Amino acid sequence: MTAVPPLDLVPVWTVLLAFTVAYYVLFDGFDLGVGVLYGFAPRADWRPLIMLSILPVWDGNETWLVLGGLGLLAAFPLAFAIIIPAVYFPIVVMLLALVFRGVAFEFRFKNPLAQRFWDAGFSIGSAIATLAQGVVLGTFIQGFHVNGRQFAGSSLDWASPFAALTAVSLVFGYGLLGAGWLIIKTGGELQTWSRRAARVCLAGVVLAIAAVSIWTPLLDQRIAHRWFSLPNLFWLLPIPVLTAVVAISIWLALGRDSEFWPFLGGILLFLLSFLGIAVSLWPFVVPYHYTLWQAAADESAQVFLLIGTLLLIPIILVYTAWSYWVFRGKVRADLAG
Amino acid sequence: MALDPLLLSRLQWAWVIAWHILLPAFTVGLAAYIAVLEGLHLITGREAYARISAFWTKIFAVSFAMGVVSGIVMPFQFGTNWSRFTDATANIISPMMAYEGFLAFALEASFLGILLFGRPLVPRWAHFFAALMVSLGTLFSSFWILATNSWMQTPGGYTIINGRFFPTDWLAIVFSSSFPYRLLHNDTAFFITTAFVVLGVGAFLVRRGGRRQEEPRLMMRMALNLLIIIVPLQMLLGDLHGRNTLDRQPAKLAAIEGLWQSAGPMPEALFAIPDQAAHKNTHEIDVPHLGSLILTHSLNGRVRGLEEWPSDQWPPVWPVFFAFRIMVGIALLMLAVVVIGWILRLRGDLYDSVWFLRLCQWFAPAGFVAVLMGWTTTEVGRQPWTVYGLFRTADSVTPSLTGSDVLASLLMYVAVYLIMYPAGVAYMAAIVRRGLQPAEDDVGEIGAGHPRAPITEISSRSAAGAPQPFGGPSA
Numbered sequence: 001m002t003a004v005p006p007l008d009l010v011p012v013w014t015v016l017l018a019f020t021v022a023y024y025v026l027f028d029g030f031d032l033g034v035g036v037l038y039g040f041a042p043r044a045d046w047r048p049l050i051m052l053s054i055l056p057v058w059d060g061n062e063t064w065l066v067l068g069g070l071g072l073l074a075a076f077p078l079a080f081a082i083i084i085p086a087v088y089f090p091i092v093v094m095l096l097a098l099v100f101r102g103v104a105f106e107f108r109f110k111n112p113l114a115q116r117f118w119d120a121g122f123s124i125g126s127a128i129a130t131l132a133q134g135v136v137l138g139t140f141i142q143g144f145h146v147n148g149r150q151f152a153g154s155s156l157d158w159a160s161p162f163a164a165l166t167a168v169s170l171v172f173g174y175g176l177l178g179a180g181w182l183i184i185k186t187g188g189e190l191q192t193w194s195r196r197a198a199r200v201c202l203a204g205v206v207l208a209i210a211a212v213s214i215w216t217p218l219l220d221q222r223i224a225h226r227w228f229s230l231p232n233l234f235w236l237l238p239i240p241v242l243t244a245v246v247a248i249s250i251w252l253a254l255g256r257d258s259e260f261w262p263f264l265g266g267i268l269l270f271l272l273s274f275l276g277i278a279v280s281l282w283p284f285v286v287p288y289h290y291t292l293w294q295a296a297a298d299e300s301a302q303v304f305l306l307i308g309t310l311l312l313i314p315i316i317l318v319y320t321a322w323s324y325w326v327f328r329g330k331v332r333a334d335l336a337g
Numbered sequence: 338m339a340l341d342p343l344l345l346s347r348l349q350w351a352w353v354i355a356w357h358i359l360l361p362a363f364t365v366g367l368a369a370y371i372a373v374l375e376g377l378h379l380i381t382g383r384e385a386y387a388r389i390s391a392f393w394t395k396i397f398a399v400s401f402a403m404g405v406v407s408g409i410v411m412p413f414q415f416g417t418n419w420s421r422f423t424d425a426t427a428n429i430i431s432p433m434m435a436y437e438g439f440l441a442f443a444l445e446a447s448f449l450g451i452l453l454f455g456r457p458l459v460p461r462w463a464h465f466f467a468a469l470m471v472s473l474g475t476l477f478s479s480f481w482i483l484a485t486n487s488w489m490q491t492p493g494g495y496t497i498i499n500g501r502f503f504p505t506d507w508l509a510i511v512f513s514s515s516f517p518y519r520l521l522h523n524d525t526a527f528f529i530t531t532a533f534v535v536l537g538v539g540a541f542l543v544r545r546g547g548r549r550q551e552e553p554r555l556m557m558r559m560a561l562n563l564l565i566i567i568v569p570l571q572m573l574l575g576d577l578h579g580r581n582t583l584d585r586q587p588a589k590l591a592a593i594e595g596l597w598q599s600a601g602p603m604p605e606a607l608f609a610i611p612d613q614a615a616h617k618n619t620h621e622i623d624v625p626h627l628g629s630l631i632l633t634h635s636l637n638g639r640v641r642g643l644e645e646w647p648s649d650q651w652p653p654v655w656p657v658f659f660a661f662r663i664m665v666g667i668a669l670l671m672l673a674v675v676v677i678g679w680i681l682r683l684r685g686d687l688y689d690s691v692w693f694l695r696l697c698q699w700f701a702p703a704g705f706v707a708v709l710m711g712w713t714t715t716e717v718g719r720q721p722w723t724v725y726g727l728f729r730t731a732d733s734v735t736p737s738l739t740g741s742d743v744l745a746s747l748l749m750y751v752a753v754y755l756i757m758y759p760a761g762v763a764y765m766a767a768i769v770r771r772g773l774q775p776a777e778d779d780v781g782e783i784g785a786g787h788p789r790a791p792i793t794e795i796s797s798r799s800a801a802g803a804p805q806p807f808g809g810p811s812a
Contacts, residue, residue, distance in 0.1 A: 059446065062409070063442050066412060066438050067439065067442065069416075070412055073412065073416070073423070073435070074431040074434070077427030080416050080427070080431075081416065084416025084417050085416065085417060086737075088746070089746070091413055091416070091417055092749060095413060096749055096750065098409060099406040099409075099753055102402060102405065103406060105402070106402055107761075114760070150421065150424070151736075151737045152737060154737065155737065155742040297431065300428070300505075301427075301428045301429070301432050301504055304432050305431075305435050308436055312442075316442060316443050
């Protein structure tokens with residue numbers, strides 16, 4: 001509306017949204033991963049411990065999904081209006097899986113008769129939510145059929161081999177984060193089991209990253225050009241190299257006593273993959289139709305929301321950090337009844 | 338008839354929002370009640386307040402969790418099913434919705450942990466402060482959601498460029514003309530809803546007897562104290578809200594009244610069967626002049642009927658007509674219950690009148706029905722528009738959706754909510770049946786072979802004097 005914008009806020013909102021999405025993926029990622037592993041736990045008496053390890057933090061983590069969704073809607077409404085319809089069913093299924101999984105936390109403990117049901121709801125819900133998010137990711141990378149300002153494909157466009165690959169990849173990825181979290185929060189045999197689970201997930205993650213990295217440049221000429229033309233290749237080479245180094249270091253850490261590195265290394269792997277996707281798709285927020293600037297909200301709306309956001313995000317982060325501090329340390333078996 | 342993605346999307350929206358609204362309808366009031374109890378405990382030092390607060394906090398935790406998961410569903414509906422509406426209005430409504438999410442998160446989610454688990458860990462005043470912040474968070478949530486809804490009802494502060502809305506004046510957007518009435522009417526309804534639940538649960542615990550009678554009696558008295566003020570207040574606010582609707586959304590008001598032709602004096606139809614095709618009511622029972630008196634506060638005031646607008650701008654009349662009457666009917670019955678309760682109380686018979694205690698139990702869910710009916714009145718009454726008078730519901734739906742897409746998703750929402758909600762209600766009912774317990778009783782609550790509840794788990798361990806709920810690094 002104003003003649004000359006005093007300041008381009010799109011980069012600010014891009015950073016805020018990227019941060020929110022990364023935060024959600026890493027933090028709800030580990031507790032979704034814990035949920036998936038829960039279903040594989042060989043001993044029934046481990047289950048309360050596994051669940052308790054994320055009990056105080058899961059709802060805070062999940063709320064970042066709302067922040068991410070609302071952030072996308074508020075900062076890049078055109079992207080929200082095109083992308084969400086394109087992944088209609090993955091979104092619906094993900095939301096319902098999260099509902100199931102969320103209430104399972106409370107209901108599972110209260111009612112022994114229904115315990116088996118909510119146990120299944122918890123682990124299957126976690127797995128389905130993860131698969132659905134992986135499908136969203138794969139569909140996003142592949143791009144959408146767009147006509148004008150609306151999605152023009154069908155509600156089944158997301159069903160593709162590439163999206164299936166990213167879905168399975170994300171299960172291994174979240175599984176790795178979840179196993180890393182359990183290594184930190186548990187001890188004894190449960191920790192040993194978590195280390196083994198982490199190795200399986202790490203192998204899956206490495207294979208998945210390799211497959212996605214080979215497949216993605218084949219999807220679109222521009223992505224291949226971005227990575228493999230000179231001098232880009234030279235500048236971008238550190239991303240795959242660092243990824244390999246981190247993956248090897250996690251593998252080695254899993255064989256030693258290190259309790260924190262598997263989790264932190266998993267986070268690094270995610271951040272590097274995130275960076276790789278950003279490099280491939282930049283500057284599109286609706287690949288390959290609308291850039292961040294084209295999809296951005298009106299400046300007045302950006303400013304109106306930014307004031308509150310810059311005030312509230314630090315409060316949220318300080319509180320979150322404090323709450324992780326309060327609930328630090330190992331989950332204790334004697335507390336689980 | 339082929340499956341219509343528009344109709345099915347509306348049904349889906351109605352389904353997910355109707356279930357979701359029940360939870361804020363309860364938690365907004367309950368958070369405030371808990372804050373009041375904590376405040377009274379802090380000031381008077383009376384332990385009964387703390388025990389009542391602990392009891393309701395357990396129920397609050399469940400309803401809050403259900404509110405969170407059913408609430409996460411809501412913003413995504415704008416993308417999945419209403420993408421054209423989103424594209425047209427996002428510059429205006431999305432910052433308000435984002436403020437709701439951010440503020441709610443910063444206050445509710447942040448302080449909830451202290452409220453639920455922190456009683457033994459933090460000083461009393463800090464626990465009271467946490468309760469206050471959670472309550473404030475729920476009120477901020479309703480502020481922003483209703484600001485958004487009010488803008489859709491009575492838009493202001495915008496300009497339209499190429500079919501899309503752009504903000505010109507944020508103050509006029511947030512404080513649109515129906516907003517103050519809607520906010521007060523809605524939040525008062527939420528408080529009444531909670532107070533009737535407290536009254537009903539208190540009555541149940543009194544009627545059941547048992548060794549703890551101080552707390553349930555106190556619950557009943559507190560609920561009656563509040564209700565004798567806010568039930569009449571709500572009728573006044575409803576009247577003001579209705580007059581705002583007469584002024585700003587006259588076609589909606591005509592549908593509420595089942596008024597097809599303009600009239601002055603206008604009778605009030607107590608009952609009728611509206612016939613939208615024939616533009617008339619059948620089986621009508623009227624009170625002469627009453628409609629004019631209510632709406633214009635004069636005996637012969639003129640009110641415009643639906644025929645003043647083209648029929649493609651009419652809302653569906655019968656749902657609005659009946660929803661409004663059910664809401665008002667419940668309000669009148671509520672007032673009767675409250676007055677009877679006060680009479681019995683002043684005569685000293687309140688806790689011995691078994692019939693009245695039963696009546697209170699029957700009225701425990703009344704507020705929820707009234708809230709749903711009020712919401713139906715205002716939302717169905719807004720049709721056929723999403724932005725009143727400017728943007729049609731028919732132009733709002735996602736263009737790529739087919740009828741079978743939406744039917745499939747709707748069936749999934751139906752299935753999951755029909756599992757989640759009964760389970761949640763059964764679970765809260767179990768907490769109520771267990772009743773109030775002294776703090777020490779919580780500790781021994783270990784079932785055979787299965788772990789204790791997470792909430793009891795943490796609070797009981799904390800009660801035993803451990804500094805950190807999950808054990809520190811030393812553990």
